Amino acid sequence: MGAPTSLIRACTGRQATSLWETLMGLSRGITLTAVQRASRKDSPAPLALEEGELEEQFVKGHGPGGQATNKTSNCVVLKHIPSGIVVKCHQTRSVDQNRKLARKILQEKVDIFYNGENSLAYREKREAEKKKQERKKRAKETLEKKKLLKELREAASRKDG
Amino acid sequence: MKLGGRMLGVLLCGLGRAGGTRTFSSWPPHSPLTGLLSAAELVGHWTAVFEERGIPEARQSSEYIIAHVLGAKTFQNLRPALRSQPLSPPQLGRIQELSSQRLQRMPVQYILGEWDFRDLTLKMAPPVFIPRPETEELVTWVLEEEARRPHAGNAEGSPLILEVGCGSGAIALSLLSQLPQSRAVAMDKGEAAVCLAQENAQRLQLQHRIQIVLCDVTLERNWAPLLPWGPVDLLVSNPPYLSHQDMGQLAPEICSYEDPAALDGGKEGMDVIVHILALAPLLLKDSGSLFLEVDPRHPGLVGSWLQSRPGLGLHLVAVRRDFCGRPRFLHIRRSGPQRGCTVDTSPRLQLAPVPG
Secondary structure, eight states, rough: OOOOEEEEEEETTHHHHHHHHHHHHHHGGHHHHHHHHHHTTTSOOOOOGGGEEEEEEEEESSSSSSOOOOOOOEEEEEEEETTEEEEEEESSOOHHHHHHHHHHHHHHHHHHHGGGSSSSSHHHHHHHHHHHHHHHHHHHHHHHHEEEEEEEEHHHHHHHO | OOHHHHHHHHHHHHGGGGGOOOOOOOOOOTEEEEEEBHHHHHHHHHHHHHHHTTOHHHHHHHHHHHHHHHTTTSSTTTTHHHHBBOHHEEEEEEEHHHHHHHHHTTHHHHHHHHEEEEEEEEEOOSSSSSOOOOHHHHHHHHHHHHHHOOOOOOOOOOSSSEESSSSTTTTHHHHHHTTHHHHHHEEEHHHHHHHHHHHHHHHTTTTGGEEEEOOOSSSSSGTGGGGGGGSSEEEOOOOBBOOOHHHOOOHHHHHTTTEEEEEEESSSSSSHHHHHHHHHHHEEEEEEEEEEOOOEEEEEEHHHHTTTTTTEEEEEEEEEEEETTTTTEEEEEEOOOOOOOOOOOOOOOOOOOOOO
């Protein structure tokens, strides 16, 4: 079956912290638009994950890497050690983007895991459902009003005719 | 529908001119000749074909090609409904075309004509060097350091960035897109690279913030015309850093399609690096930074080289590992007033302990 590749454990603790610092550094204005977009959401983000509690794996071929190799295996496997939850992300062609997405997805799953009904995901879902029900109710009321008006007009025109 | 079956047979069995004299005769027994194939089934089919022909990353290659034809960046990103739907004959034809190129060991990035670097999609074209995933972290590091520097009112044109060996423009364009006030000068000694970087700049609407120039920094007579661009805040480079030994062990994807000049760093892989180090004091502001991507064997060598030339005013501040745990990136800082000097650019080195 194809060339063997080995999963390696990489980037826990110290070095990984700098990636997280970068993400936190977004709030210091590197990517202002991202922060502005986030703050426009109704609720605050779920509790940030500690890089020291994460274990990241990449598919790594043999050889020195860098310019010497051209690998397109950009899948990232991210594990939250305390809960054991694992996320696998290959949604983009960028390792960097996959790492960021994996953290976002994992953050959400960990939030649900620990907070259940109180997690952000569930709260947002209930909020959306609530708004949907309210819209339906208003639409129904509007429809009934129109129906009533129509009946009144028809009754009035029958009287005249 | 019968149409699909017969046309499929023609498309999937015949490799056309790209296949040369080799005929593909093994049909995976699990794939029906009749009936229409879905994306998922086609991935399985082409993975088997690639594996049989010894093509590395058989599954990934097949997934990228098929996802691309269906309009997605990765197979995982493809909507589940699209994965099980039958493909149209034009789609099948296109997949056949691209897969034939993969059978010729063309890198996937050249086959698709594009690739992603951080959050940017860049056009790719041979022989211009394909950005490696490790290099994304070089950009991350530069951004982190930039965030730490005090900004006096976020002046327009700040920071001013100079990139040596820009290739497709990945590094410079990433930095420009993340640092809204920055400006860049990017250079490459290859015409194809300069053209491609310019095209990518235009595609990303960054062309008004970057100047791309044809320049070979290993020729000292080319330095004088660069000086008016400076002094700059940031000098950044992923220079050719492979040693002769590494050059001799390259996969066909690399040695048959990518420009060797973008890879070859001379005997120890240090030839271009030392020219950049020599150039740095002439172009960098006081306290300006040079960020380099290098081979894992280089951090110590660079440290020694700088230590034996204190007149340059350059100090190796930090070494950072890539996501595979290899020492890959260097942060060098310049201290002292601007001055011109001639420098011994011979890469002869003395061993010294690596700092940090």
